[in-house]
Amino acid sequence: MTPDEFRRYGKQVIDWIADYHESIASRPVMSRAEPGDVLAALPEHPPEKGEGFDGLLAALDRDIMPGVTHWQHPSFFGYFPSNSTGPSILGDLLSSGLGVQGMMWATSPAATELETRVADWTADLLDLPAKFRGNGAIQDSASSACLVALLSALHQAGGGAPGPDGIDRRRTLYISSQTHSSLEKAARVAGVGSANVRVVDVDPVTLAMDPAHLDALLTEDAAAGAVPAMVCATVGTTSTTAVDPVPAIGEVCRRHGVWLHVDAAYAGVAAVCPEFRWVNEGLAEYASSYSTNPHKWMLTNFDCTLLWMADRAPMLNALSILPEYLRNNATTSGDVIDYRDWQIPLGRRFRALKLWSVIRWYGAEGLREHIRTGSGLADELAALIAADPRYEVRPDHPFGLVCFRPLWDGLTTDEANAATMDALNRLNASGDLLLSHTKIGGHVLLRMAIGAPSTERRHILAAWDRIREETTA
């Protein structure tokens, strides 16, 4: 493709995206495709001759778009927000256009240094402790960030090598029933094994991890010869945005000499607002590592997770390998960061550009306004639900997620759960909005996560109307 062709087609794509965002509210939020529909619409074999670009946008509209669920729709309330904004899209476009590999400082210094700078900017914005400055890196996802934290913690804990008595001790990871599933996956990946993932009790009401039970488990496991490697506390769980008591958990970790990772994938970015700075409690004193996702609630498109280390040495010891073909003077000098040693893959996109573009465009002020709009709408929705005796809303909704359930007067719990799931499926199938669900204490709850930049008060009110229609019929 010549530069002139790129100019022509590129501008068509820009217009296509702008048109898409302008028209998105008129589309059904959830795709109505059945399994196999998109596959069937696509040619079975690749073209022998190039087809040019002219037909691509038409094929996209005709064959692909019917299978797309619109995550940027103002009435998309499923899972957590995954915002794709103009400045972020353009930052990512610049990254694709430059096409540099940022695996090492030497392979394109700006890719490393801009990343160091925007990680520090984000630490500034969130008022994170000083120990994290200069120690942040972009990961593709919170899953990978937690895996890197676990690998670092395992290294610190001795890596499961046989002790002086020759006994190979099993290593243990501590989570709660509310911790994200990626932690159990990380334990499997890292060879810790699901059987060595210890599940700490939660408070039945707040769903927060119980530090006393953590203490008891750590004591019990150490006595049995296990090597406790890491505790993962969560600020804003995926299911209900529950908040683990990080200071109390941190105190227990310190006493037992165990690595504390704090996973604030969704909620951590709320700390751009001073009134949300409480999410950082305990980080300065206790956290060995911390992660949060600008690609969820901070207007940056996937993938962009930030992981900070209090001390980068255990991570570098766990993950560094330097083959001859990557040796270079800058690495040898020790004066530079090579981010390949901060992650699982070797290759790296220049992802810092999109975060730079987002922070420049919105400024601290714009980012705060975005968080406040989402959490304010969530408060308003929760109040509406609480005022209706046919529903029960979880009283704790500190961020942009509201969890609630229709009480279905007269139905058993199983019947009520089935009725709620049916209503959820009808709502999503209608295309008017998209919700997801969770299950707490045996009850299915609807999850309504608010946070798209296009979501306004009217979308919340319309959603609540539709929910009531389908759950009181």
Place this chain on the structure above:
Amino acid sequence: MTPDEFRRYGKQVIDWIADYHESIASRPVMSRAEPGDVLAALPEHPPEKGEGFDGLLAALDRDIMPGVTHWQHPSFFGYFPSNSTGPSILGDLLSSGLGVQGMMWATSPAATELETRVADWTADLLDLPAKFRGNGAIQDSASSACLVALLSALHQAGGGAPGPDGIDRRRTLYISSQTHSSLEKAARVAGVGSANVRVVDVDPVTLAMDPAHLDALLTEDAAAGAVPAMVCATVGTTSTTAVDPVPAIGEVCRRHGVWLHVDAAYAGVAAVCPEFRWVNEGLAEYASSYSTNPHKWMLTNFDCTLLWMADRAPMLNALSILPEYLRNNATTSGDVIDYRDWQIPLGRRFRALKLWSVIRWYGAEGLREHIRTGSGLADELAALIAADPRYEVRPDHPFGLVCFRPLWDGLTTDEANAATMDALNRLNASGDLLLSHTKIGGHVLLRMAIGAPSTERRHILAAWDRIREETTA
């Protein structure tokens, strides 16, 4: 950013990228930035108020670009090519614009089904065995693909759980000294440990893995109680594009019941050309998994590695976890693929769009032409070097990489190595071209990897002139 602002700024960015590619040949290939230069140019703190987009491209040109090494430069010959082409950039732009999460079929069916289709298209283009059809997925990198293969193999091998005798057997991985460093990293990540990575001998001339030594190691380890989990054979090693004898290695693996992963990160895509189909030898009969990177030599920007499984069950058993908040009817039905279970992270970009766009634009014909141009130029360069008695060129250069060294008449090996490294540093510092290096049999070799779509014969000739200038002074 409103859609109208996005149209305006988006078109500026498209023009910026087109201008960049038009002017790239006039830039020094390697950045001249010193450590800290880019950091110092960037504001220390994030802006309080949004700065808009107008200043961003100016700041990019002023503060960031001096720190960029130009991987798309026609005289970039370092590492391996990492091509960023128009259709790929635009496919990725569409992915950013849509901003959908493809973690499960249910979260945006088209993201899954287009990926299944383009993985099959690629298998078609490369004439891969039928067992891989429907079993391919995009990974971020070859490192991650090899880790997923290893985790699947470990699961298949029994996961290191204690056997009936209660003995916890160590699991072993087999590579050669020429295998990519990501395999040792994968062993560390997966808890196999560097100590259980067994290094198989290579032929001192071809650098290909010795199947007889592999056989001996497997026999020895099994006798010692270890559980051999995986053998990784490489087609086109990173150092010199050596090719392991996959059929002979596969025969050994079959006899020992061990998983064979074939890593063809760089060279596998050459099979778009019938004359390169020999790179697939042994895959049909022996390979449990196979990976190659369209983001290296197939005109698709990073990240885009394809991983195929002969049988997806071990991978799914190793990596699937389904928490309540991700349950959905499509997943429960078993009728769909959920690619989150084919990788380490949970979240996924809609990466299939860029591969779709690339294959449509070039067609099989265009992709073949690209491979033939690169390998043809490499042959021509190797012939030039071979004709000059002051140099030694590795006789095997089956793809686009040529490895060679100045003989430095009269110098000891150490002195010659130092002189070669000095010449390499001078060449790279000149900005005229970029080479990397490796070390084989105690000798430093220069690596010249040809494969950027903008690289023409004249760039090769100019590079050879400059190399001779710096190595015969």
